Amino acid sequence: LIRRNEEELIRWIESRGWPENAFVRRGIGDDCAVCRPAPGHELVVTTDLLVEGRHFLLDTTPAADLGWKIGAANLSDIAAMGARPVAFFLSAAFPAARQDLFAAVMDGLRAILSLHATPLAGGDLSAADHCCFAATVLGEAPAGRALLRSGARPGDGIFVTGSPGFAGAGLRLLAGGWRKTAPDRCADPFGRKRPGEGPEWDCLQKHLRPEPRLAEGLCLRDSGAVTAAIDTSDGIAKDLRQICVRSGAGALLDDARLQALIDGDRVTLADVLGGGEDYELLVTVDPAGEAALLAGFASRPGFPPLHRLGRIVAEHPGEVRLAAATGEVPLPVSGFDHFRP
Ligand SMILES: [Mg+2]
Secondary structure, rough: OOOOOHHHHHHHHHHHHOOOOOEEOOOOOOOOOOOOOOOEEEEEEEEEEEOOOOOEEOOOOEEEEEEHHHHHHHHHHHHHHHOOEEEEEEEEEOEEEEHHHHHHHHHHHHHHHEEEEEEEEEEEEOOOOEEEEEEEEEEEEEOOOOOOOOOHHHHHHHEEEEOHHHHHHEEEHHHHHOEEEEEEEOOOOOOEEEOOOOHHHHHHHHHHHHOOOOOHHHHHHHHHHEEEEOOOOOOOOHHHHHHHHOOOOOEEEEEEHHHHEOOOOOOOOHHHHHHOOOOOOOEEEEEEHHHHHHHHHHOOOOOOOOOEEEEEEOOOOOOEEEEEEEEEOOOOOOOOOOOOO
């Protein structure tokens, strides 16, 4: 069992080796971090609070995956702005007897920050009865170029990256008794060992180790054709509604296009529309630049598919509707809401 005092903990964190960059001139070890933005750039800032029992359950989430996910969820917001992450801050509270868990969380966080060359520039620590993590990320974008939710216009196409719904399906598998038992293994509800591959594994990994779409966000921004963007943390229906509300427009989803994202009983329409924590990018695209954007996106090695979902309309502002053979159906405002009574 690891037992360090606060100063030893901070020195241990520093000693783990984190990415460095020109933005963070002075990181951990002073009263403040000292940062140096690139000339002609703006900073985007996001912050996120994760509370044990509300946002994560330690009996279904391996600690290293939790650390990864804290990083991924916040980097995903930077991706949604079409920005590049430049500094990460983490404040953590946890029981004094759970330093082993904290160490594993930091290992998972270090893995994803290393992958995206983002320094850990500071934070704070406290003992507490339950685990709680507060993350802040700074990102950088050329002045005036950050992607916003408010720019969607009637006629724009609606697109989403990757595999929406898989994380929701993964959460359902965990609730049904599936467990990830090692970085490359899982177990079914009967405790039978399974290898780290196959349909269930894909969903578990998508839920536990989401991939923030950072390179994709930069590509979408640089296309000049994206008019609005958001990352899908609460499900397509709810996240697209945010774009509609902020843009003063409506959205019409094409039922046939959504059906193409469903995968048997594994990923349902409810997962695609209302499953949270996918951390995909949902964007609206000006038709004038659409062909070039799609060709550019498809040519990038390692990029996920970009699925067309429907279009932005002038009618029913602030509302998402589904265009089916039987007519237009308003989508219920679904998705996760912390304060829903
Ligand atoms: Mg977001």
